[in-house]
Amino acid sequence: xxxxxxxxxxxxxxxxxxxxxxxxxxxxxxxxxxxxxxxxxxxxxxxxxxxxxxxxxxxxxxxxxxxxxxxxxxxxxxxxxxxxxxxxxxxxxxxxxxxxxxxxxxxxxxxxxxxxxxxxxxxxxxxxxxxxxxxxxxxxxxxxxxxxxxxxxxxxxxxxxxxxxxxxxxxxxxxxxxxxxxxxxxxxxxxxxxxxxxxxxxxxxxxxxxxxxxxxxxxxxxxxxxxxxxxxxxxxxxxxxxxxxxxxxxxxxxxxxxxxxxxxxxxxxxxxxxxxxxxxxxxxxxxxxxxxxxxxxxxxxxxxxxxxxxxxxxx
Numbered sequence: 254x255x256x257x258x259x260x261x262x263x264x265x266x267x268x269x270x271x272x273x274x275x276x277x278x279x280x281x282x283x284x285x286x287x288x289x290x291x292x293x294x295x296x297x298x299x300x301x302x303x304x305x306x307x308x309x310x311x312x313x314x315x316x317x318x319x320x321x322x323x324x325x326x327x328x329x330x331x332x333x334x335x336x337x338x339x340x341x342x343x344x345x346x347x348x349x350x351x352x353x354x355x356x357x358x359x360x361x362x363x364x365x366x367x368x369x370x371x372x373x374x375x376x377x378x379x380x381x382x383x384x385x386x387x388x389x390x391x392x393x394x395x396x397x398x399x400x401x402x403x404x405x406x407x408x409x410x411x412x413x414x415x416x417x418x419x420x421x422x423x424x425x426x427x428x429x430x431x432x433x434x435x436x437x438x439x440x441x442x443x444x445x446x447x448x449x450x451x452x453x454x455x456x457x458x459x460x461x462x463x464x465x466x467x468x469x470x471x472x473x474x475x476x477x478x479x480x481x482x483x484x485x486x487x488x489x490x491x492x493x494x495x496x497x498x499x500x501x502x503x504x505x506x507x508x509x510x511x512x513x514x515x516x517x518x519x520x521x522x523x524x525x526x527x528x529x530x531x532x533x534x535x536x537x538x539x540x541x542x543x544x545x546x547x548x549x550x551x552x553x554x555x556x557x558x559x560x561x562x563x564x565x566x567x568x
Contacts, residue, residue, distance in 0.1 A: 388538030411491030
């Protein structure tokens with residue numbers, strides 16, 4: 254590393270603070286509404302009790318060294334051009350982490366607040382390197398985000414029905430037919446919206462939800478699956494159609510993520526009226542940071558920002 258680069262890095266300063274201001278957080282997420290649908294669902298009152306969100310801003314040219322009030326988008330009610338957001342939450346099927354904004358700021362937040370040991374990560378492709386530094390990633394995939402609203406939706410009819418809590422065992426049996434363990438419980442079917450197709454008393458296909466945000470009028474369809482021996486019959490289209498139709502009765506927008514190499518699935522979703530709106534990274538993550546090291550880093554950052562009640566990360 255050259256002396257010039259060392260000097261540039263030494264002059265960098267990021268201010269980090271936790272936010273419990275739901276209105277401000279929603280205002281930030283609204284700018285990336287279709288990408289941030291899951292995070293918006295964590296702003297619902299019951300879910301927000303189990304969420305922790307941090308904001309960061311690059312204040313290298315601001316007042317970090319002087320100890321005065323920091324400037325920039327972080328403290329003016331929005332996410333500035335060098336601002337970042339990390340939200341850790343616990344809802345649905347487990348822990349989740351959503352990141353948004355400048356990757357450098359995301360890295361600084363995660364260096365202090367990496368979140369739960371195991372989490373499900375949602376980000377943009379630009380954040381992938383930062384996530385790989387902070388987590389051991391599993392099944393990291395760049396997915397295609399698709400969106401539909403009431404005006405574009407085209408329903409496909411079929412013999413689908415809504416799953417009830419009593420179907421939890423059948424749902425786990427279906428998902429495990431591809432070889433992986435599953436742990437869906439009755440409450441997941443109560444809290445979400447799942448439709449399935451049966452044949453001779455066996456569940457063959459299902460589609461459900463990852464998250465629903467009534468306050469913000471958006472929902473995320475997911476967990477779409479067809480038994481390997483029943484694929485190619487349009488069953489996933491039927492179940493996804495049924496879930497989407499019910500969601501659009503109350504929600505303004507519905508989104509989902511799909512593997513961009515899965516041509517048949519993309520064509521099926523487009524048939525329902527879904528359109529491409531960008532790329533999103535999804536991955537399982539296991540935290541890399543040692544607890545003691547993170548605690549010491551957090552203490553130092555808190556000491557630097559003590560006059561303003563924030564944390565300051567340098568370099």
